Amino acid sequence: STGAITITSIGGSKVEFPAHSGITVSPTSSVNTTQEYTFQWAGTDATDLTEKEITVALKNGSDETKVENIKVKLLPNRLDNLQITNQSTGISLSSVTATTATLTMPVIKDKQFTLTM
Known part of the structure; x- marks a missing residue:
């Protein structure tokens, strides 16, 4: 499962989330006014993944006091008998x-x- 969000922020943007969340984002920051961020499961061989929801902080790259928290939810990413x-x-x-x-x-x-x- 992957998810994407596009952020428009003069001064660039940055995405932060709890350590060891099991989710990665690419890129983690950008100096561009508009940037698409892609969320996905961190590399794992686990076969028992479950739905995961975490709170992610979206920050302005030049003024981190400008922040908005959103929830990101990823569903298990195993394809069985597709x-x-x-x-x-x-x-x-x-x-x-x-x-x-x-x-x-x-x-x-x-x-x-x-x-x-």
């Missing part, structure tokens, strides 16, 4: 691993498929 069925021509699932898969599909009206796990 299958595609009833797919129209041109739709496929490939490179399936325990945590990722690639879904290929054309953007055409009336194309459909079913994903199951």
Whole structure:
């Protein structure tokens, strides 16, 4: 599971969260006025991941007194028995691993498929 947020902040921005939260963010800070941050699980081989919610501080890069706290929630990222069925021509699932898969599909009206796990 990954999540992304775009922050617009004159002076840049910075993201902080509790140590040992099991979640990483990339990048952790930026001097850009607008920056997208991506949250994901820290590298793990665990098979018993559960939903996790943490409080994240979004700070202005040049004035850290300007701060907003948000909650970030990631869902377990294990794909078990992922299958595609009833797919129209041109739709496929490939490179399936325990945590990722690639879904290929054309953007055409009336194309459909079913994903199951």
